[in-house]
Amino acid sequence: MTDTDVIVVGGGATGVGIVRDLAMRGLDVTLFERGGLGSGTTGRSHGLLHSGARYATADPEGAAHCIQENRILRDIGGAAIEETGGLFVQLDEDDPDHFEARIEACRELDIPATELSASEARDRVPELTVDLQRAFEVPDGAIYPSRLVAATAESARQHGATLRTNTPIEDIRIENGRVVGVEADGEFVAADHVVNAAGAWAGEIAAMAGLDIEMAPTKGVMVAVDRPTVTPVINRCRPPTDGDIAVPHEHGVILGTTSTPVDDSDAATEDDGDASSEAVAAMLEEGAAMLPAVAEADINRVYWGVRPLYGGADGHGRDASRGFQIFVGAEDGRPGMTTVTGGKLTTYRLMAEAVADTVCESLGIDEPCRTAEESLPAGDADTLDALVAEFCTNHPADEDVV
Incomplete structure (x- = not known):
């Protein structure tokens, strides 16, 4: 029994x-x-509702899962979901071939992707850098x-x-x-x-x-800064690396993230609140490359999350x-x-x-x-x-x- x-x-x-x-x-x-x-x-994520565009070139199956679930969560999630939209931005030093490959992969996977000129993107987000070459729009969002x-x-x-x-x-x-x-x-x-x-x-x-x-867990730092005027999710259009996402919230923007292997998952949060660390400085620098005003923004909080990656x-x-x-x-x-x-x-x-x-x-x-x-x-x-x-x-x- x-x-x-x-x-x-x-x-x-x-x-x-x-x-x-x-x-x-x-x-x-x-x-x-x-x-x-x-x-x-x-509770320690950056809260990104993925459109699948981030994984469209490297992991098409995962990207297809993301856009499927993105649509479902928008339907069922209520106030847990913020429909912010998202932009993938190509800066001066970014590979234009990668931009082309990613937007084409999105279209093959039925992920809505609309190309924007630099001026069109800055009309949408005036805080974007002048180093912007072009962008494309996707249905990213924020999860609380x-x-x-x-x-x-x-x-x-x-x-x-x-x-x-x-x-x-x-x-x-x-x-x-x-x-x-x-x-x-x-x-x-x-x-x-x-x-x-x-x-x-x-x-x-x-x-x-x-x-x-x-x-094989990895930890990553998130830095929340006070920039409430940024509306869509901003993604750097390059192969995934440190500091290439900015997720808007009602009262600011979350910049992320790093990826560092850890042996002890509990230890991944031990640096919470350390606003002077090298990782935090890197997030601010990378965030400012896309959104220059980030460099002068107040830091609201710093926290670390741990990814439950399978080692096999x-x-x-x-x-x-x-x-x-x-x-x-x-x-x-x-x-x-x-x-x-x-x-x-x-x-x-x-x-x-x-x-x-x-x-x-x-x-x-x-x-x-x-x-x-x-x-x-x-x-x-x-x-x-x-x-x-x-x-x-x-x-x-x-x-x-x-």
Whole structure:
């Protein structure tokens, strides 16, 4: 006799999305999160709603996922999504062939991309540099992660899920070689299936079950500056590197980001608030190359996030896949447990659907996913922010808005 059908470990966007999806399919689901919801990678992102243009040349499949989910989140996300639009800008020193290749790749993937002259782009964003050669417009946007997670959690709760925040997993119980539940808060909770959605900490949770999930997390710095007049997302049109994104918020712009491998995911946030570091200076310099006024802007906050990259994928750091991986058991197998790694905030719903499909298949449940058709509840900002106060900790990604 089990206490719940499925336990999900990890309360970031993906974990909460999995709980919502499974609950909507009629399963009894319990989530365990060691802090407030979204307190790991999700709440420390730059909050970019990807159009897919960033990945169009290097990862067409990932780009196609992004534009699909971009459209879905605009439909269901309410006040968690800001439809800012986005520009990819080519500066004097940028390769024009790369610009041509990227815009053509966007068009092949059905990502709307409209080329603009330098003067047309500066009419849209007067703060753009005079070194601008040309630009193209894409449907990028901003995600307020706290609102997205809180709304997703509320939907899961309305469908009967149990959400246990501030409750870290102490151990995973195995009987006859199979995962049968978890130890948390001094008690054992039995389940037919356990999902490991702990993000950059997925390897640590897998190890509790005697499994080896090779994670290769990287950390990146975000610098929020006071420039409220910038409306669209600004992307440097060059191969992805440090400091090539500026994401607008209601009260400023978030500049990002770096990519540095880390051994300890918890250590990735240790430099929060250090506005004098070399990485912060680099973000300001690169941001000012696109938006010169950034050089004189006040810094509102500095924070670090950690990417849950899978170490078994080809490449490392920026060359590592930004796609997601699902392990039924793990690389060496363990019945009763599924692990998900990788991915992006924009594709959290798709990741959750794929995991829920896998879990339902293992449990013999034949119910379709409905998360793309049903809007998230409490779409207005005030109601959502009340849910944020209930479910979430203080997230630096959107603390200026929420």
